[in-house]
Amino acid sequence: MKSSALSQLGKRIEPPSxxxxxHAALSKPNLISLAAGFTDNDSLPVSxxxxxxxxxxxxxxxxxxxxxxxxxQGDVSxxxxxxxxxARIDGELRSAPAYSPERMIITNGSQQMLYMxxxxxxxxxxxxxxxxPTYFVYLGILQSHGIQARGxxxxxxxxxxxxxxxxxxxxxxxxxxxxxxxxxxxxxxxxPTGTTTAFEKKIAALKLLKRYERAAGHPIYLLEDAxxxxxxxxxxxxxxxxxxxxxxxxxxxxxxYSKPFATGTRVGFGILPEPVFTAVLRIKGNHDFGTxxxxxxLLAHALKSGRYDxxxxxxxxxxxxxxxxxxGALRKHFPTSVEWADPEGGLYFWAKANGVKxxxxxxxxxxxxxxxxxxxxxxxxxxxxxxRRAPNSEMRISFGSASELNIRRGIERLGKAIWxxxxxxx
Amino acid sequence: MKSSALSQLGKRIEPPSxxxxxHAALSKPNLISLAAGFTDNDSLPVSxxxxxxxxxxxxxxxxxxxxxxxxxQGDVSxxxxxxxxxARIDGELRSAPAYSPERMIITNGSQQMLYMxxxxxxxxxxxxxxxxPTYFVYLGILQSHGIQARGxxxxxxxxxxxxxxxxxxxxxxxxxxxxxxxxxxxxxxxxPTGTTTAFEKKIAALKLLKRYERAAGHPIYLLEDAxxxxxxxxxxxxxxxxxxxxxxxxxxxxxxYSKPFATGTRVGFGILPEPVFTAVLRIKGNHDFGTxxxxxxLLAHALKSGRYDxxxxxxxxxxxxxxxxxxGALRKHFPTSVEWADPEGGLYFWAKANGVKxxxxxxxxxxxxxxxxxxxxxxxxxxxxxxRRAPNSEMRISFGSASELNIRRGIERLGKAIWxxxxxxx
Numbered sequence: 001m002k003s004s005a006l007s008q009l010g011k012r013i014e015p016p017s018x019x020x021x022x023h024a025a026l027s028k029p030n031l032i033s034l035a036a037g038f039t040d041n042d043s044l045p046v047s048x049x050x051x052x053x054x055x056x057x058x059x060x061x062x063x064x065x066x067x068x069x070x071x072x073q074g075d076v077s078x079x080x081x082x083x084x085x086x087a088r089i090d091g092e093l094r095s096a097p098a099y100s101p102e103r104m105i106i107t108n109g110s111q112q113m114l115y116m117x118x119x120x121x122x123x124x125x126x127x128x129x130x131x132x133p134t135y136f137v138y139l140g141i142l143q144s145h146g147i148q149a150r151g152x153x154x155x156x157x158x159x160x161x162x163x164x165x166x167x168x169x170x171x172x173x174x175x176x177x178x179x180x181x182x183x184x185x186x187x188x189x190x191x192p193t194g195t196t197t198a199f200e201k202k203i204a205a206l207k208l209l210k211r212y213e214r215a216a217g218h219p220i221y222l223l224e225d226a227x228x229x230x231x232x233x234x235x236x237x238x239x240x241x242x243x244x245x246x247x248x249x250x251x252x253x254x255x256x257y258s259k260p261f262a263t264g265t266r267v268g269f270g271i272l273p274e275p276v277f278t279a280v281l282r283i284k285g286n287h288d289f290g291t292x293x294x295x296x297x298l299l300a301h302a303l304k305s306g307r308y309d310x311x312x313x314x315x316x317x318x319x320x321x322x323x324x325x326x327x328g329a330l331r332k333h334f335p336t337s338v339e340w341a342d343p344e345g346g347l348y349f350w351a352k353a354n355g356v357k358x359x360x361x362x363x364x365x366x367x368x369x370x371x372x373x374x375x376x377x378x379x380x381x382x383x384x385x386x387x388r389r390a391p392n393s394e395m396r397i398s399f400g401s402a403s404e405l406n407i408r409r410g411i412e413r414l415g416k417a418i419w420x421x422x423x424x425x426x
Numbered sequence: 427m428k429s430s431a432l433s434q435l436g437k438r439i440e441p442p443s444x445x446x447x448x449h450a451a452l453s454k455p456n457l458i459s460l461a462a463g464f465t466d467n468d469s470l471p472v473s474x475x476x477x478x479x480x481x482x483x484x485x486x487x488x489x490x491x492x493x494x495x496x497x498x499q500g501d502v503s504x505x506x507x508x509x510x511x512x513a514r515i516d517g518e519l520r521s522a523p524a525y526s527p528e529r530m531i532i533t534n535g536s537q538q539m540l541y542m543x544x545x546x547x548x549x550x551x552x553x554x555x556x557x558x559p560t561y562f563v564y565l566g567i568l569q570s571h572g573i574q575a576r577g578x579x580x581x582x583x584x585x586x587x588x589x590x591x592x593x594x595x596x597x598x599x600x601x602x603x604x605x606x607x608x609x610x611x612x613x614x615x616x617x618p619t620g621t622t623t624a625f626e627k628k629i630a631a632l633k634l635l636k637r638y639e640r641a642a643g644h645p646i647y648l649l650e651d652a653x654x655x656x657x658x659x660x661x662x663x664x665x666x667x668x669x670x671x672x673x674x675x676x677x678x679x680x681x682x683y684s685k686p687f688a689t690g691t692r693v694g695f696g697i698l699p700e701p702v703f704t705a706v707l708r709i710k711g712n713h714d715f716g717t718x719x720x721x722x723x724l725l726a727h728a729l730k731s732g733r734y735d736x737x738x739x740x741x742x743x744x745x746x747x748x749x750x751x752x753x754g755a756l757r758k759h760f761p762t763s764v765e766w767a768d769p770e771g772g773l774y775f776w777a778k779a780n781g782v783k784x785x786x787x788x789x790x791x792x793x794x795x796x797x798x799x800x801x802x803x804x805x806x807x808x809x810x811x812x813x814r815r816a817p818n819s820e821m822r823i824s825f826g827s828a829s830e831l832n833i834r835r836g837i838e839r840l841g842k843a844i845w846x847x848x849x850x851x852x
Contacts, residue, residue, distance in 0.1 A: 005607050005644040010546040010705040013712075016498075038495055046489030049720075053479045063472030067690035069464055072442075108534055108714040115713050120436040141712045181431050218431040264493035264719035279436040286439075286567045287541050287713070288534040293690035294475075295718055 008124070013144035017136050017380040020360065025374050032410035035374040037191065037347060038401035039263050043318050048307040049262060049298065055305075056297050070293035072285045074106025074269070078300040082269055085303065086255070090239040098248040103271050105281055106291050110227050110256035110268035113280075115141055116287065117223060117252055117270065120279035121181040122147045128223075129167060129183040131159055133381030133394070135191045135225065138184060142383075149383035152183070156341065158197030159185065161204050168212045170387075182221040182252070183209055188229040188238070189346025192381045192396035196344060202241045206250060221276070223252045227268075230260035230312055232345035233320035242271060249273045257299050259347075260312055265295045319347070322399040322407060329408045333415025335422050347400035350378075352393060356421045359392045367417035373410045434550070439570035443562050443806040446786065451800050458836035461800040463617065463773060464827035465689050469744050474733040475688060475724065481731075482723050496719035498711045500532025500695070504726040508695055511729065512681070516665040524674040529697050531707055532717050536653050536682035536694035539706075541567055542713065543649060543678055543696065546705035547607040548573045554649075555593060555609040557585055559807030559820070561617045561651065564610060568809075575809030578609070582767065584623030585611065587630050594638045596813075608647040608678070609635055614655040614664070615772025618807045618822035622770060628667045632676060647702070649678045653694075656686035656738055658771035659746035668697060675699045683725050685773075686738055691721045745773070748825040748833060755834045759841025761848050773826035776804075778819060782847045785818045793843035799836045 004011070018035075025031050057063040073079070079101035087099040107113040122128065124146030130138070132151025142149050150171070153163040164183070171177045183205060187197040202222070209220040224241045241251040256268035272280055284290070302308040326349060327342050340351040358364055359379045368375060378394025397414070399407055430437070444461075451457050483489040499505070505527035513525040533539040548554065550572030556564070558577030568575045576597070579589040590609070597603045609631060613623040628648070635646040650667045667677040682694035698706055710716070728734040752775060753768050766777040784790050785805045794801060804820025823840070825833055 003644040004701050005547055005642075005647065006701060006705055007545065007547055007549045007552070007607075009549075009709075010702070013705060013708045015708060016711045019711075041490045041494055042486075044490045044493040046483050046486050046493060049493065050480060050483035050489065053483070054476060057472050057476035057479070060468075060472050063476065064467045064470045067470040067472060067475065067688040068467055069689045108718070111712075112714045119433065121431055121433055123433045123435075126433070137712065137715070144709070144712055181433075216431075218429040221431065262493040262720070263495045264723075266714060266716075266718040275430050275432060276436070279432055279439055282439045282441060283435075283570070285442045285445075286537075286563065286570055288538045288692060289563070290692075292534070292692045292718060292721060294688070295721070297690075 008146065009144055012146055014140070016140050021374060021376065024369060028369070028372055031372045031374055032402060032406045032413065033374045034397045034402060034410045034414070035376045036401050037398060039259060039347070040318060040322070040400060043315050044262050044264070045307070045311045048302065048311055052298055052301045052305065052307060056301055066294045066297040068293060070290050070296060072290045073281055074104070074291060075293065075296040075300060076101065078106060078296045079104045081300055081303040086240070086242070089237055090243045091237065098242040099271065103273070103277055105270050105272065105277070105284055106296055107268045107270060107284065108288070108291050109258045109266040110225065110254040110270070111137065112287070113254040113268055113270035114138055114225065116280045116283045117254070117272070117276065118142065118145060118147065119283055120276055121221065125179060127171065127176060127180045129164070129180065130383055131185060131190065132383065132385070133192055133378060134184065134383065135186050136380045138225070139383055149385060151383045151385045151388060154193060154195060156195065158187070158195060158201040159205060161201065161208065164205060164208055168208060172212060172215050177212060177216045178218070180216055180220055182223045184223045184225065186225045186227070187240070188226050189231060189343050189348070191228065191346070192348055192376065192378070193350040194341065194343030194346055194348050196238055199239050199243070203244050206241065206244055206247055209250065219250055221250055221252050223254070225254045227254070227256050227259055228346040229255065231316065231319060231347065233316040233323065235344040252276060260315065261299065261302065261308060265298060267291060267295050267299050319345070319399070322404060325404045326397070326399040326407050326411060329411035333412045335419055337422060338418060347398050349397045349399070351395045351397060353395065353418055354393060356418060357392050358395050364417055364421045367420055368414055371413040371417050373413040375414060434572065435570055438572055440566070442566050447800060447802065450795060454795070454798055457798045457800055458828060458832045458839065459800045460823045460828060460836045460840070461802045462827050463824060465685060465773070466744060466748070466826060469741050470688050470690070471733070471737045474728065474737055478724055478727045478731065478733060482727055492720045492723040494719060496716050496722060498716045499707055500530070500717060501719065501722040501726060502527065504532060504722045505530045507726055507729040512666070512668070515663055516669045517663065524668040525697065529699070529703055531696050531698065531703070531710055532722055533694045533696060533710065534714070534717050535684045535692040536651065536680040536696070537563065538713070539680040539694055539696035540564055540651065542706045542709045543680070543698070543702065544568065544571060544573065545709055546702055547647065551605060553597065553602060553606045555590070555606065556809055557611060557616065558809065558811070559618055559804060560610065560809065561612050562806045564651070565809055575811060577809045577811045577814060580619060580621060582621065584613070584621060584627040585631060587627065587634065590631060590634055594634060598638060598641050603638060603642045604644070606642055606646055608649045610649045610651065612651045612653070613666070614652050615657060615769050615774070617654065617772070618774055618802065618804070619776040620767060620769035620772055620774050622664055625665050625669070629670050632667065632670055632673055636676065645676060647676055647678050649680070651680045653680070653682050653685055654772040655681065657742065657745060657773065659742040659749065661770040678702060686741065687725065687728065687734060691724060693717060693721050693725050745771070745825070748830060751830045752823070752825040752833050752837060755837035759838045761845055763848060764844060773824050775823045775825070777821045777823055779821065779844055780819060782844060783818050784821050790843055790847045793846055794840055797839040797843050799839040799843070801840060
């Protein structure tokens with residue numbers, strides 16, 4: 001039998017970039033990974049979760065409720081708590097409707113929400129506008145479904161609005177605008193660049209999308225991925241796109257408790273307008289008819305008891321310290337030709353090694369691996385978009401999982417590899 | 427804006443049958459639901475899970491590992507335990523390869539496995555052969571993806587092989603065989619009929635599929651859904667299709683710990699041959715990069731500590747008792763014109779109310795609802811297959827979640843409604 005029975009998706013889907021990295025790391029037991037998007041192991045709230053679960057499972061009645069199926073949409077109490085939490089950190093700029101728990105679906109991390117939204121909106125050959133660079137697993141979702149990603153360039157406070165307009169205009173000219181379904185933005189401490197999108201930019205981007213809707217013949221959604229939102233350790237809160245007046249029929253919001261609480265508990269959520277909400281809710285029913293009720297009860301309990309907020313305060317202090325350690329090491333060990341911005345939150349530095357190639361086949365990557373340190377080559381984060389040449393001299397460097405000692409050591413090792421390649425020497 | 431931005435799937439996907447039932451039940455606080463596929467609340471292993479979680483989270487090191495991301499494929503230890511558990515109850519008919527943990531992926535219940543397998547194998551207009559009737563949520567997955575379901579008739583020990591052959595032959599004649607990707611069988615205490623497929627039938631079905639592969643031009647998989655397998659309370663174990671000699675390159679197995687342990691912990695698994703394995707693993711990465719590690723550790727701990735086996739023994743006794751209560755009530759309250767078989771496991775009776783329509787628009791359904799009892803109309807479980815007329819005088823009646831008292835009361839109420847409609851009077 002020569003031919004496979006796989007679907008188009010089954011044939012098309014490529015291995016995730018991350019598996020290539022993990023494979024590269026396999027034979028290196030002393031490797032320091034600055035590549036993984038893992039959170040800090042020591043930060044994980046083991047005792048808080050043990051106590052919360054013990055309380056939930058302390059009475060048969062309450063325990064049974066947590067161990068039974070819940071609803072497909074998700075636990076009402078968790079949705080209400082999440083809605084209030086969001087509206088509060090958005091400064092209650094807007095009254096309840098945009099944040100309504102009725103518009104919310106609980107998912108297995110925000111990743112599942114991104115997947116289902118894409119299923120609900122896009123057919124093969126449809127187009128999603130993405131930041132350039134963007135979250136590479138989302139690019140994988142698009143790739144597997146045969147959906148085109150079109151890059152919009154970035155600047156220090158989020159996407160470049162002129163670039164967005166020019167991309168929309170050129171799609172209009174080429175008659176492809178009817179295939180454009182959404183603009184995907186990672187708005188807080190973006191993965192990979194660490195950039196946070198200014199609220200004014202969200203307003204302007206949504207206005208631009210609306211201006212092109214007539215030519216598209218259908219709504220173009222602003223899909224806001226706020227996965228890192230809670231991990232701010234510096235600077236002021238920026239409201240979500242849900243706070244945009246009149247935006248609630250075009251904004252889709254994806255959030256998560258995985259990163260800020262515990263990655264081993266996969267609980268995320270989305271807030272969606274109709275008709276996307278109903279389509280995604282039905283898709284969720286087909287995926288798994290609802291996220292684990294036990295995990296949902298755990299999160300609701302952590303939020304209600306204040307353990308979540310307490311943990312978040314500690315977590316922010318921890319990441320602030322680790323980011324400072326990495327910033328210090330970068331200044332000490334990297335040539336001045338390498339540029340980066342200090343992030344105000346999240347898990348990543350994004351370094352531009354001007355003039356030095358960083359890609360998977362680069363000498364730098366090989367040298368870094370030989371020095372037992374791993375980073376994410378920036379090229380992984382650029383869409384396969386033939387309208388521009390993707391840069392290949394960038395690196396995503398994470399301070400999430402490595403210890404402070406290993407951050408220092410890892411940056412020192414990486415710095416040596418960069419120096420070597422900058423000077424063309426030995 | 428008249429037009430929606432939804433994808434073909436987003437536009438096509440229908441509300442799940444179950445939501446219609448839940449809606450019908452909303453205004454009836456005293457309703458006894460014999461419709462839900464929920465497990466018995468009192469059976470849920472609250473203290474076992476409390477103890478297991480306390481042990482897992484008792485040390486920072488072990489707790490942190492459980493609260494961190496795991497791998498996309500799933501925890502090695504859980505996969506090994508599952509592999510051994512399966513091979514053991516299959517009577518170790520076959521040596522390790524077919525059950526290898528290397529071929530296993532852990533999922534959010536077996537539902538997610540069914541979804542991803544379908545994504546990996548089927549394009550719109552492809553065909554999956556299903557039992558007639560079958561699990562209605564699987565029909566929903568097919569419907570949403572524009573995949574055709576073709577029914578194969580059933581008999582007391584599983585699918586009717588002549589019907590399978592005749593369906594395959596007619597698809598060959600019509601040139602549609604190249605669209606056939608799989609035969610989907612719910613092999614243990616089938617949802618909805620309670621039927622268990624004889625091992626010999628699995629062998630014969632696989633042989634038939636292989637015979638038609640040449641004309642199809644690609645493999646046709648036997649997709650075995652064993653969701654209820656562990657819930658046997660009577661009769662002898664029947665090996666899975668994994669035990670078929672030479673079958674491992676064509677058998678896809680989907681199992682779960684949700685039903686036998688706790689539905690609020692969504693942990694299932696699949697065992698898959700290449701190239702389906704690799705496609706599904708990549709899809710899993712895009713869905714959620716792995717099932718909650720905490721839940722996986724919980725299941726592994728329950729299996730290792732013997733708590734799982736202990737719980738299963740108690741659960742089987744409980745369901746045996748409840749099934750006997752329901753059988754007694756059926757004999758007492760149903761007219762002799764109604765036929766059913768006593769199940770040897772699972773959660774369901776399947777009753778044929780010969781001559782009485784049971785559908786959602788039937789008088790019987792309305793009368794049952796007026797009497798405050800709910801069942802699943804059999805018509806929900808039949809594929810939308812124009813080559814035959816679907817029966818509409820059957821009911822799926824569950825003894826899973828209702829108490830013994832409510833099983834008696836519910837069957838009495840349902841019996842009254844059937845009597846009324848059997849005699850045309852009140």
